Amino acid sequence: MGYKMFxxxxxxxxxxxAYLYIEKKDDFTPVPKELMTMFGTPTMVMVVNLAGRxxxxxxxxxxxxxxxxxxxxxxxxxxxxxxxxxYKQDKAARKKESQ
Numbered sequence: 001m002g003y004k005m006f007x008x009x010x011x012x013x014x015x016x017x018a019y020l021y022i023e024k025k026d027d028f029t030p031v032p033k034e035l036m037t038m039f040g041t042p043t044m045v046m047v048v049n050l051a052g053r054x055x056x057x058x059x060x061x062x063x064x065x066x067x068x069x070x071x072x073x074x075x076x077x078x079x080x081x082x083x084x085x086x087y088k089q090d091k092a093a094r095k096k097e098s099q
Contacts, residue, residue, distance in 0.1 A: 005050045007067055014040030017077025023067050030071025039074075 008025040012018035020042055022028065028036060036042075050064050058075050066073035 005064060005067075006047055007050060007063070007073075008047050009045045010042035011045050012039045013043060014038065015076070019045065019075040021063055021067060021073040021075070023071060028072075035074065 007021045007023055010020045010022070012020070015038065018039060020031065020039060022031065025044075025047065028042070031039075050060055050067075054060055055063065057078075058073075063073045063075075
């Protein structure tokens with residue numbers, strides 16, 4: 001049987017889209033107090049084996065390295081897209097192409 005690296009994943013009650021990965025279920029001791037305050041009460045989502053797996057929103061190797069090195073990994077949601085800036089960039093690109 002192959003190598004296994006299980007971790008527990010929790011979602012934030014204060015910050016939508018934020019997830020905390022820790023090595024041992026319900027053991028938040030490696031997580032800084034300030035981070036836990038920002039995160040709010042963790043809600044258990046799942047236990048996952050990171051070995052030989054890909055994750056939807058984050059590089060699994062970064063997660064594993066962070067858990068091994070720091071004892072946790074914090075996944076934050078991507079920043080919102082500034083639609084006005086995107087429109088301006090797209091408009092400028094179209095104008096450039098038509099010249």
